[in-house]
Amino acid sequence: MRIVPIRYTAEVAASKRFYLALGLSTGASSRPGAWVELPAASGMLALHTADVAPGTCELAFKTDELLEDVAARLREAGFSPGPVLDENHGQSLRVRDPDGVWVQIHLLDRELYT
Missing domain, CATH: 3.30.720 (Signal recognition particle alu RNA binding heterodimer, srp9/1)
Incomplete structure (x- = not known):
């Protein structure tokens, strides 16, 4: 990642x-x-x-791994990832970290957006 x-x-x-x-x-x-x-x-x-306050930052990761595999690993560790979503840039997955902060994981398909 x-x-x-x-x-x-x-x-x-x-x-x-x-x-x-x-x-x-x-x-x-x-x-x-x-x-x-x-x-x-x-x-x-x-x-x-975005509609959030300017200056807000969010943590994201880019991966080559299937997001279903990432989601399964998160669930096994006791976390609750959202669904894998098809996006205009590939696929994404969101999950809250232990502090409740959203983290994004993306499997990008450059053919879709470049």
């Missing part, structure tokens, strides 16, 4: 300019401009517009 913090912002373009100035690169983005991936030397930052 690869960790991907998701930074919610009021304006993706302005935040993108800021993080590019810090040294991140431009990666894949949505055609309408609602999100962009900014690869770095040892990870990636995802910028998204």
Whole structure:
């Protein structure tokens, strides 16, 4: 798995300019401009517009593993993942960590969104 913090912002373009100035690169983005991936030397930052407070961050992971297998492992460990959802970028799964914070796991299909 690869960790991907998701930074919610009021304006993706302005935040993108800021993080590019810090040294991140431009990666894949949505055609309408609602999100962009900014690869770095040892990870990636995802910028998204959302109805949450700007500056809010969420933890996400990208995996090549089937999400049904991840969900089964979480259930075996006593956690309650949500359903595996088909998305416009592949599949996703959400689960709350022990503090009640949502964590996202994504199995991406680049053919769907690039």
